[in-house]
Amino acid sequence: MNIVILGAGQAAAALAAKLRALGHAGPVTVIGDEPAPPYQRPPLSKAYLLGEMGLDRLTLRGTDWWAEQDIALRLGERAVAIDRARRVVATDRGEYPYDALALTLGAAPRRLPAAMGGALPGVHVVRNLADIAGLQPALVAGRRLVVIGGGYIGLEAAAVARKLGLDVTLVEAAPRILGRVAAPETAGMIRDLHRGHGVEIIEGVGIARIAGDAVVEGVELADGRLLPADLVICGIGVAPETALAEAAGLDIDNGIAVDARGRTSDPAIWAAGDCASFPAPGGRLRLESVGNAIDMAEAVAANMLGLGADYIPKPWFWSDQFDAKLQIAGLNLGYDRVVTRPGSVWYYRDGRLIAVDALNDARAYMIGKRLIEAGKSPDPETVAAATDLKALL
Template sequence: MQKIVVVGAGQAGASLVAKLRSLGFDGEVTLIGAEPVLPYQRPPLSKAYLLGDMALERLYLRPESFYADNNITLRLGAEVTSIDRAAKTVQLAEGAIDYDALVLTTGSAPRHLPAAIGGALEGVHVVRGLADVDAMGPEFGDGKSVLIVGGGYIGLEAAAVAAKKGLKVTLVEMADRILQRVAAPETSDYFRALHQSHGVEILESVGLTRLTGDTRVSGAELSDGTTLEVDFVIVGVGITPGTDLAEAAGLEIDNGIKTDALGRTSDPAIWAAGDCASFPYRDGRLRLESVPNAIDQAECVAENLLGAEKTYVPQPWFWSDQYDVKLQIAGLNTGYDRIITRAGDKDGAMSFWYYQGDTLLAVDAANDPRAYMVGKRLIDGGKSPAPDLLADPATDLKSLLRA
């Protein structure tokens, strides 16, 4: 194998090409990205970068010199329009590039509000890429009113930034509670109280009927009949995996680009990793939207491209920063039927432990790094302390690792 082409220059793509070189691969490596900037971190976009606490250069995963020094060809601001699987080429506007192995790290795209309800009006923003955040940055003037649509982590992080910058913030969530899809009611309660303490108005079980305005958004009508005057809107209603290119090429799709346990798609010369890829997990399939997964899965695929035959086994962990609270999550809470709540050592520190029967599945740790680290080690090691023991405030968490 002499030519490896990677389509998608986000966290997964950048991690994969770096791993190939660190493993000693000396063939041609090309990394193609649609955005005209070096591969960069996404999590700080909606937090430190939007707040003005992080310069653009600090977003970059690696300096430009890294790619030159490692003989990695960067094709930035370049969109792949199609894949010819028979010819083993990818088509760009300026011509075709041939490959021996192709890796799709095409990430995901934010869901937009339909144009029919005002989603195309000026002043309606999503949070995904650098261009999105650069476009909304000038909107954050002190005293302005912003409507956040969606009570997931992206919406809550945007609400925290807006509140810290002195804006009047209203957040609407059509589900019964914020974070309903991803967290227990106890975690939702914790973050609802946190945001309300910073002046954010949270409206749950309330949907957006439509946005109003001529060319630019100026108001919103909600499902409970409320009308709001707004200066701008941030939409955080989820993402969809970047499967268009793969689907057009006839690859199998199953909640993302379908791969085997090694990361290979239905075409043995094409692989996938990151947000766009779904892989075998336990008795089903899983697609993870997280930086750690993008890195780990991409590095595993890099090893397998060179013949390692290594099964990808995820060790899921996530995080979210809101105000002065760092939420750290270990494990996957799917199927939980019991929550154990523990107060941490310092004010405001809490952890929420997810059990299915007597099996520990996951932990949400808010400003409680000890709980997070212990929980992660327990989950990674397949250990499940007795729920009653964990619920006892006298139990030393670290002692659970020795049990």
């Protein structure tokens, strides 16, 4: 069976490795539009942006590994179409026939429209190596940075810039930072962390436009205030890469829609990672995380080879900001109660423990993760009062 993997990120690397580990001996080709081999994305807005991690440590597998595994890497090559009738992927360099195709296309950062100044020189996003290459030289101590968006990417970039000595203001249009992904209690801990390091945080105010003629000069808020700025980072979320799949006529629903085993509406095409949405209780789910990229890709690899097992996600996430590590286990969707402990927030829905946020508290994270994965839900009052969390197990 000739397998083509379209997209060359974390999910692609995991899928290709799993195919070989499971004994697939047929051709495997990985096609990516970036010139670099598959690399980790999370450190881009953390250690790599800060200059504490080099490209060698960012890269997931060395060149020798791909050769040893007899996996063809086609880098710097842009896919332009999927011909489902002929089972061929067309790129800007040629055509690649397939028996089975895996889409691991990831997601792309949302950008402000050009009419709002989103295309001005000095406006940056943080998603790939090219973005960091453009941003790093601009992070000079004493310069004024405005970060638009109070999600994890925006907050991580703000922390790096502040550590490098820039004056940093973060603007969030929603009533508070982390509004979509965390409880007010977690947001409060992160807000205090940033303000303690000198980041100004403005919440509940939208952006009118990025001001400037030839380059960024400031950010005008919806309430009329003008924040002076030498550069801007947009951290307003990402959108799944679905254009190729949509043009090929595949079902799209909050990403490329797959069944419980990772197969799209075309039996010969599969999808995994940030670009794919899968069935979950309460609707379709799309998870933007390293854990999901690896686990879903490995599940898809096994199913491509005939295992026939549903993908059961075990969500986990993390975020490094200043000297703090926020670790998250589970999914807090639809929570109706939170229990707080020093350094951790425990989420419940209908009396069941569904997620834990832990700030510089690895013990709470690990115990919460084990409880969630085991389907155990200690009483909220017991969690709040516990002197030894290990006893909850």
